Amino acid sequence: MLINLSIDRFDPNCDRGAYKQQVKVEAKENETVLDALIKAWQQDPTISFRRSCRSAICGSCAMEINGEPRLACQTLLKDVVDSNGNLSLGPMFGFRRLKDLVVDLQPFFDSLKDIIPWVLTKNNHDGRMTPEDAAKIENPATCILCGLCDSELGDGREIGPAAIVKNHRLALDARDMLGLVRLQLNRKYPEEMAAFRENLKSFCPKKINLPEV
Amino acid sequence: MITHDVVVVGGGLAGLMAATTAAGSVDVAVLSKLYPTRSHSGAAQGGFNAALSEDDSVESHIFDTVKGSDYLGDQDAIEVLCSEGPEVIKELEWAGVPWSRTEDGRVAQRSLGGAGFPRACFAADLSGHVVLHTLYERALKLGVKTYPEWYLVELLVENGRISGLFVYDLASGRTEIIRCKAVILATGGYGRAFAKTTNAFANTGDGMTIAYRAGARLADMEFVQFHPTTLYGTNVLVSEAARGEGGYLFNNRGERFMDRYAPRKMELAPRDVVSRAIFNEIKEGRGVEGKYVNLDLTHLGEAKIKERLPQVRDLACRYTGIDPVEKPIPIEPAQHYSMGGIRTDLNCETNIKGLLAAGEAANVSVHGANRLGGNSLLETVVFGRRAGRRVVEMVSKETAWPELPGESLERAEENWKNNFGSNSPLDPRDNIFKIRREMNRTMTEYVGVFRTESELKQAVDILAGLKERYSTLKVSRKEEPFNYELIEHIEVGYLLDLSEIIALAALRRTESRGAHYRTDFPQRNDQDWLNHTIIWRGEKGPEFGKEPVSITKYQPVERGY
Numbered sequence: 001m002l003i004n005l006s007i008d009r010f011d012p013n014c015d016r017g018a019y020k021q022q023v024k025v026e027a028k029e030n031e032t033v034l035d036a037l038i039k040a041w042q043q044d045p046t047i048s049f050r051r052s053c054r055s056a057i058c059g060s061c062a063m064e065i066n067g068e069p070r071l072a073c074q075t076l077l078k079d080v081v082d083s084n085g086n087l088s089l090g091p092m093f094g095f096r097r098l099k100d101l102v103v104d105l106q107p108f109f110d111s112l113k114d115i116i117p118w119v120l121t122k123n124n125h126d127g128r129m130t131p132e133d134a135a136k137i138e139n140p141a142t143c144i145l146c147g148l149c150d151s152e153l154g155d156g157r158e159i160g161p162a163a164i165v166k167n168h169r170l171a172l173d174a175r176d177m178l179g180l181v182r183l184q185l186n187r188k189y190p191e192e193m194a195a196f197r198e199n200l201k202s203f204c205p206k207k208i209n210l211p212e213v
Numbered sequence: 214m215i216t217h218d219v220v221v222v223g224g225g226l227a228g229l230m231a232a233t234t235a236a237g238s239v240d241v242a243v244l245s246k247l248y249p250t251r252s253h254s255g256a257a258q259g260g261f262n263a264a265l266s267e268d269d270s271v272e273s274h275i276f277d278t279v280k281g282s283d284y285l286g287d288q289d290a291i292e293v294l295c296s297e298g299p300e301v302i303k304e305l306e307w308a309g310v311p312w313s314r315t316e317d318g319r320v321a322q323r324s325l326g327g328a329g330f331p332r333a334c335f336a337a338d339l340s341g342h343v344v345l346h347t348l349y350e351r352a353l354k355l356g357v358k359t360y361p362e363w364y365l366v367e368l369l370v371e372n373g374r375i376s377g378l379f380v381y382d383l384a385s386g387r388t389e390i391i392r393c394k395a396v397i398l399a400t401g402g403y404g405r406a407f408a409k410t411t412n413a414f415a416n417t418g419d420g421m422t423i424a425y426r427a428g429a430r431l432a433d434m435e436f437v438q439f440h441p442t443t444l445y446g447t448n449v450l451v452s453e454a455a456r457g458e459g460g461y462l463f464n465n466r467g468e469r470f471m472d473r474y475a476p477r478k479m480e481l482a483p484r485d486v487v488s489r490a491i492f493n494e495i496k497e498g499r500g501v502e503g504k505y506v507n508l509d510l511t512h513l514g515e516a517k518i519k520e521r522l523p524q525v526r527d528l529a530c531r532y533t534g535i536d537p538v539e540k541p542i543p544i545e546p547a548q549h550y551s552m553g554g555i556r557t558d559l560n561c562e563t564n565i566k567g568l569l570a571a572g573e574a575a576n577v578s579v580h581g582a583n584r585l586g587g588n589s590l591l592e593t594v595v596f597g598r599r600a601g602r603r604v605v606e607m608v609s610k611e612t613a614w615p616e617l618p619g620e621s622l623e624r625a626e627e628n629w630k631n632n633f634g635s636n637s638p639l640d641p642r643d644n645i646f647k648i649r650r651e652m653n654r655t656m657t658e659y660v661g662v663f664r665t666e667s668e669l670k671q672a673v674d675i676l677a678g679l680k681e682r683y684s685t686l687k688v689s690r691k692e693e694p695f696n697y698e699l700i701e702h703i704e705v706g707y708l709l710d711l712s713e714i715i716a717l718a719a720l721r722r723t724e725s726r727g728a729h730y731r732t733d734f735p736q737r738n739d740q741d742w743l744n745h746t747i748i749w750r751g752e753k754g755p756e757f758g759k760e761p762v763s764i765t766k767y768q769p770v771e772r773g774y
Contacts, residue, residue, distance in 0.1 A: 109248065
């Protein structure tokens with residue numbers, strides 16, 4: 001089918017603001033948004049966007065697809081293209097735009113340092129962990145740090161959403177000296193946390209579902 | 214000018230392991246074309262082999278690896294790999310890796326191909342992902358400086374010694390010079406030379422080509438691993454864990470055809486054996502729709518698939534529309550891994566002083582002619598750690614800075630300028646994407662699982678033509694942020710060099726061993742070919758030589774599964 005891609009363009013060296021560029025590509029409905037974007041790039045190699053694994057594990061191609069936070073490689077065209085073949089792509093909200101679909105990720109990666117982003121292994125750890133304890137950290141450990149939750153739920157003031165996810169993953173680790181004490185760093189009221197968990201579930205590409213603790 | 218004692222190039226498992234091992238003792242930085250957590254190590258699913266159980270033994274791991282390598286692996290290196298495995302897994306446990314566990318709380322282990330024991334330590338089917346993120350956490354803890362989205366362009370070598378790096382910062386669009394005493398290349402593989410590959414877009418063999426161009430020796434480049442089970446069409450990886458957990462392969466007649474090829478190991482024969490079997494079934498008309506075979510997991514049940522193979526299920530559902538809980542999934546073999554790489558010794562050192570390599574980019578030769586599942590992840594952490602330890606020794610012993618980059622820098626700047634200008638292609642309709650597509654098709658069709666002299670010669674001719682066309686292409690835009698056209702241009706250049714080397718090495722080796730199968734020479738020939746292929750850059754192109762294989766305990770015998 002013919003896809004009409006509408007891609008946000010912005011070059012800091014010459015553009016005062018962003019504008020939309022229309023590119024038409026031929027693609028199959030079972031192909032991904034990333035496939036279509038790569039075809040567009042091959043027509044106009046000046047379009048900048050990140051991509052790498054194309055299997056939803058590296059998190060590079062996080063962007064706004066028809067205004068929704070998604071990974072381009074994980075999104076099938078048939079799920080997002082309207083009956084006229086229209087599809088709109090923009091950079092993640094809430095991040096400084098560097099060029100076209102590329103945003104500044106450094107503050108996002110730096111935000112992990114707002115927690116203590118590593119396991120502080122207990123001195124008496126014996127190398128074992130029960131399967132039940134292992135199951136508790138499995139889901140939050142699937143986070144790929146794509147940045148979509150910071151884009152969607154971050155308010156720029158408190159600990160960022162991805163840092164909260166990591167904080168939970170570490171707090172629930174039976175090896176960790178601080179354990180649940182870490183959760184005080186989240187600085188969220190229980191009802192705020194409940195809303196956060198629900199919101200996160202609704203769009204997180206890895207379906208991270210933080211347990212209630 | 215930026216200076217560091219040591220620069221690790223590549224932010225995947227080998228790179229982060231090396232950097233976090235050296236951090237604290239020397240000033241080490243990580244330079245990576247991606248943010249480190251975006252590295253392709255994260256896509257590894259199956260696990261890390263290590264003989265942890267009382268019923269398993271390091272010796273048995275060594276033997277399986279030697280046999281799996283079709284006796285081309287260096288046995289001294291394999292001994293290091295297998296004996297350091299258990300302590301590195303322990304180190305990762307203390308670093309915080311969220312492993313899957315057994316009932317008594319130990320690290321869970323599963324069977325992977327070619328292994329006599331379930332020895333792959335795993336975290337569901339996200340083993341690479343969780344260790345990558347844990348090592349990234351360790352790098353944060355140790356305050357390792359990273360340069361994300363910086364590209365290595367050239368190694369600066371003065372009088373046979375590393376003196377620095379010529380690099381490109383994607384965000385600023387500018388080149389920089391980094392002065393350093395040692396460099397560890399941990400840049401991964403070159404899967405993107407092939408049309409069908411499990412590899413990420415970033416896997417363009419940068420480190421291998423850059424090292425080769427700087428005078429480092431490559432080895433065993435003809436040995437390319439094709440993973441038997443990738444999703445038909447997209448070639449997204451379906452972990453060997455799917456067969457390790459009990460999955461079956463079926464042809465269009467509903468036969469578990471592996472009994473014809475590996476009656477004892479069946480689906481868990483090594484990858485070279487299974488990939489050839491699948492192609493043979495398809496060739497002989499037993500492929501489903503003539504194109505693929507089925508991987509059946511339905512008998513494992515939903516609970517086990519959810520627990521052990523959640524990512525495989527998710528990927529299959531999304532990219533094929535088939536839920537493996539309900540129906541078999543269509544799979545085909547695709548390029549997956551490079552056994553060949555930058556030749557190193559047991560301490561990861563190369564023939565250039567101050568240059569080390571580890572992980573898939575390196576060839577210390579633990580995999581020989583065929584790698585076993587679970588051994589590449591192990592190699593990244595074992596040899597990443599060794600490289601990290603070695604640079605600490607090197608830097609503390611030799612405190613003097615190498616001379617400033619001089620001639621090598623002039624040459625690098627000259628080469629860099631050559632990328633730019635107005636296009637004057639031989640054919641006005643030519644462009645970099647066309648060249649990449651033709652290279653990809655050539656490699657998959659003529660330098661794939663089955664090889665013959667005539668097809669390899671054809672590949673060599675086509676690649677030579679592509680290189681000529683490539684040399685006339687230029688990039689018009691220069692100092693511009695996030696210039697992915699420039700990156701594409703440079704990466705295709707790397708891949709063309711490597712493709713030519715792979716095809717020539719495959720043409721030269723007139724035998725079949727491990728993943729290198731010549732239909733015109735179907736037997737292994739120990740008399741002439743029980744040796745490594747060594748490759749270096751000559752005046753007119755790659756030159757080839759041989760080096761003996763280290764054989765300590767296990768004399769080559771016929772490999773049967």
